[in-house]
Amino acid sequence: MNTIEEQIWNYLDGNCTAEEEHAIQNLVQTQDDWKTAFAEIQSLNLELQQMELEEPSMSFTRNVMEKVKLEPAPVSLKTRVDRRIIMIIGGFFVLMITAVVIYAIALTKPDTQTSGFQIAYTVPDFSFLNKVQSPGLLRAFLFADLLLGLVYLDRLIRRKRKPNNLPVS
Incomplete structure (x- = not known):
């Protein structure tokens, strides 16, 4: 539900349905907080309507465009890895x-x-890996792989979009 002020502004601007206008009129007549808020907002609305809008001078656009022309054209920054x-x-x-x-x-x-051929080999001793292997290391490795995959995906998407974004001269 809108606040009191929002409903009153909508009423004064004419953005309400007929049912909402009738409900707001009843609230303004019966409740004191609505009555004071309505009086304040109505006086502010009248002041705003009486104000003259300031307009820029006739040559404002021309002056701004001349200053823009003097600025150097932005160059896209491309970092090279x-x-x-x-x-x-x-x-x-x-x-x-x-x-x-x-x-x-x-x-x-x-x-x-x-079929009679037996594979006989001894398993190399990888017991040192048990000291290095940990869930945190595996997560870090998978996270780094995920980041590299996202960078690669981003590069592919940018390559596909590049021909469409050529400037029109």
């Missing part, structure tokens, strides 16, 4: 993913035999 940095970061993540895959393969136990 060194490709080596991107390659190092990408290589790090590829190395991390490879390490996770190798670790997962090393923990699997071969239970199957293939």
Whole structure:
């Protein structure tokens, strides 16, 4: 529901339905707080209607446009990232993913035999990974992957939009 002031302004501006006008007239006649608010808003409305609107001079637009023409045209800022940095970061993540895959393969136990040919190997000792591996590290790794994925998605979307946003001369 609108506040008293909002309803009175709508009434004075003629933005109410006939039912709302009748309800506001009844409230103004019967309740003191509505009566005082109506008197204040009505006097302010009359003062606003009597004021003359200020208009800019005839040459205002021309003067503003001349000053705008004197300003240098804005140049789009494009930061350039060194490709080596991107390659190092990408290589790090590829190395991390490879390490996770190798670790997962090393923990699997071969239970199957293939037609007399037995796979005999010893599982390398990866016990040092238990000290490094933690849920926090995994979350940080996944968060960094998510951020890189979002940056890549943003770059793809910007490339698709670029031909459509060419300036018209």
